[in-house]
Amino acid sequence: MKKEFRIRKRKDFINASLNGACTHTDFFIIQVNKNSLNHYRVGFTASKRVGNAVIRNRCKRRMRAMADLLLTTLGLNGIDYIFIAKNRLYYARWDDLIQKATHSIQILNSRLIN
Numbered sequence: 009m010k011k012e013f014r015i016r017k018r019k020d021f022i023n024a025s026l027n028g029a030c031t032h033t034d035f036f037i038i039q040v041n042k043n044s045l046n047h048y049r050v051g052f053t054a055s056k057r058v059g060n061a062v063i064r065n066r067c068k069r070r071m072r073a074m075a076d077l078l079l080t081t082l083g084l085n086g087i088d089y090i091f092i093a094k095n096r097l098y099y100a101r102w103d104d105l106i107q108k109a110t111h112s113i114q115i116l117n118s119r120l121i122n
Contacts, residue, residue, distance in 0.1 A: 012047070012049075013047065013048065013049055013050060014049065014050060014051065015049045015050060015051030015088055015090065016051070020043075020049075020051065020088060021051055021053065021090060023041060024039045024040065024041035024051075024088050024090050025039055025090075027041055028040050028041030028042075028088070029041075029116055029119045029120065030116075031112045031115055031116055033094075033108040033109075033112055034094070034096055034100075034108070035093075035094055035096050035097040035100045035104070035105055035108060036071065036091050036092060036093055036094055036097055036108075036109075037091070037092040037094070038089060038090065038091055038092075038109070038112050038113065038116060039088075039089075039090040039092070040087055040088065040089055040090070040116045040117075040119075040120060041087070041088045041090075042086055042087060042088070042120065043086055043087065043088050044086070045085075045086060046085055046086065047085055047086075048079060048083040048084060048085060048086070048087045048088070048089060049087075049088045049089070050072075050075050050079060050083075050088075050089045050090075050091070051088065051089070051090040051091070052068045052071050052072060052075075052090075052091050052093075053068075053090070053091070053092050053093065054067045054068050054092075054093035055092075055093075057095065058093050058094065058095045058097070058098070059095060059098060063095075063098050064093070066098060067093040067097045067098055068093065070097060070102075070105065071091040071093060071097070074091075074105055074106060074109050075089065075091060077106070078106070078109055078110060078113060079113070082110065082113045082114065082117065083113075084117055084120065084121075087117075087120060089113070
């Protein structure tokens with residue numbers, strides 16, 4: 009994923025949590041917020057509650073792979089997508105992750121469009 013598609017600044021994460029919509033699954037939380045750019049952006053977080061550094065990094069790698077796969081088709085221009093890992097993400101099956109993420113992204117996109 010290119011640099012311009014990544015969210016790295018704390019203020020962007022906080023802005024999405026305060027002003028955007030979110031949905032919870034068993035494995036992660038997705039927050040969305042509108043941005044002023046002509047493309048979507050993606051951010052990933054995993055707190056220490058998820059586990060040690062090895063587990064957190066694996067969770068973020070899985071979320072990045074999931075976002076690369078899904079947002080190329082489901083991502084809307086002008087939207088920030090933030091994925092927050094839960095501790096069950098580490099042990100989840102890949103098919104379950106894709107199914108939950110697809111459903112959640114479609115729900116959030118419909119909320120932002122309406």
